[in-house]
Amino acid sequence: MKKKIHPKDYRIVVFKDINNEKIFISRSTVRTKESIKIGDRIYPLYKMEISSYSHPFFTGEKRFLGKTGPAEKFKKKYEKYNIKKIDKK
Template structure:
């Protein structure tokens, strides 16, 4: 193996899902600003918006976000022109 290519700050880091407060501890080199104490030990803390604990693909729940796709937006935008042509 090649020497001097591995990062120096490879350490245990707490990844916290801010949607449901679940945590995962694994080794990482991610830069963090916060820290957290778990079982009397201080760990660097990285806050995530989405993880496998909260993503609909992994949880199996279906969510409607209220966003429409490009086809629906196009139809809504130009339906007034379609109604004018029908009146003639």
């Protein structure tokens, strides 16, 4: 195993799923700008859009997340140029 490749700044971080407000606490090196008070301690807070609490694979429910992928964004952005090409022919 290689030496000196693992980060040394692990700390306790609270991860919060913004879809259903569930939280879990874990050790991480993720950088955060927010914090949260749990009990009498203050922890760094990292907000996530999807976790195992809200992901359809783990919950078994089907739903539309409202986000489009890079391919859909590209297609929508350049769709107007494709229409102009067809009209010229």
